[in-house]
Amino acid sequence: MNEYSEAVTRIDVNDYTYHLPPGRIAYHPSDDRDAARLLVCRQDRIADGFYRDIHQYLDGDALMVFNDTRVVQARIEFFKETGARIEVFCLHPEKPSKEIQTALGQGAPVQWHCLVGNAKKWKGGDLVIRHPGGHFTLYATIERKVGDGYLVNFRWEPSHIGFAEILGQAGKTPLPPYILREATVRDKTTYQTMYASKEGSVAAPTAGLHFTPGIFEKLEKKGIKTAFLTLHVGAGTFKPVMTDAIGDHLMHAEQFAVDHQLLSALLDHEGPVVPVGTTSMRTLESLYWLGAHIHQGNIPSGETLFLSQWAPYEWKGPLPAKKEALNALTMWLEKKKSATLRGETALIIVPGYGFRMSDALVTNFHQPGSTLLLLVEAFAGEAWRKAYRHALARGYRFLSYGDGCLFFK
Secondary structure, eight states: OOHHHHHHHTOBGGGSOOOOOGGGBOOSOOSSGGGSEEEEEETTEEEEEEGGGGGGGSOTTOEEEEEOEEEOOOEEEEEOTTOOEEEEEEEEEEESOOSHHHHHTOOSOEEEEEEEETGGGOOSSOEEEEOTTSSOEEEEEEEEEETTEEEEEEEEESTTSOHHHHHHHHEEOOOOTTSOSOOOTTHHHHTSOTTOOEEEESSOOGGGGGOOHHHHHHHHHHTOEEEEEEEOOOGGGGOOOOSSBGGGOOOOOEEEEEEHHHHHHHHHOOSOEEEBSHHHHHHHHHHHHHHHHHHTTOOOSSSSEEEOTTGGGGOOSOOOOHHHHHHHHHHHHHHTTOSEEEEEEOOOOOTTOOOSSOSEEEEEOOOTTOHHHHHHHHHHTTHHHHHHHHHHHTTOOBSTTSOEEEEEO
16 A cells, blocks of 8 residues: 555544434434435535425536435344244345346345354254245255355245245345334335335435435426436445454445446536435445546456455556546446446545545435444545534434435535
């Protein structure tokens, strides 16, 4: 690493925290999505508003970019004959395909990397779930331990049913660990954006939970454009930072997909770009760096792209303009004769990062000492501290089901 990147990795996570009383965490969603409160922070100026009025705070030539991933019912609850409860949390697929959307459409058998609750009670053999309507029977077997999880083999009868349908019937909504309650049937709808369409996430892109068809109509009337990308959110988004120095924290890579239409929209757009959610922001910023590497002559050999955690901080030489990077990415995609750009990003955004694609950010209030809070500091600077103090004093609701913010760079 160079001197700059080494300074970045020494950032002390303990400097990016605040006191969050448990009573300020939103354990349930708002009754009306667009009635959630919206704190608007432009440098040191703060205003209180509501999501339904977000169009009033944005310029008419803005482009808002949303993550259209869909949360899968990834938590499966098994019971042994002894009555022991074992929970299997499906994280990402291993066999026969590692591509999430492909894997979810496949029939039996499949293998996934999972977290297993009460694993000590699972001493070999099958765990079984028989659908009450006789629709299917699901079997799970541990292959082996891998890191902090396990490889789990699933099979079911009839075997032609896609795994997504099996999870939809047998699984539960994977609510974040700080929502201290069991998931309900209602969560299958409320912990899902209204525009979710691409199955594959184990956590919702929560900044988008508050958007409704009515809000999209207001955005359209003002001339604000909207576009979509896909980043499948992994459980790593809730992984606590256990180290003092951020450089010792390992980010999990997450799969993304961006179609040619979005790349063209970004190339043609002259106004501000506003990602909705940190997942949208990380994907947009990843596009720049992937394009920058191709522009520099580092041509990927495979069909998918990968951006490492510290790639932007290790860059050497002059940086290409945004349009140069996007053009390089577009040309690479066209040479592949593909309409969709697929890849993985482990990008971490921390104070000192130079934003290339984002001019404002719609996001929720994040956990103290989290990588997401470091991202907010990187984008909004010290203003987030004043904003969070204001929100705590004014009764805002925090975290996934809570209210949100609109930060300007």
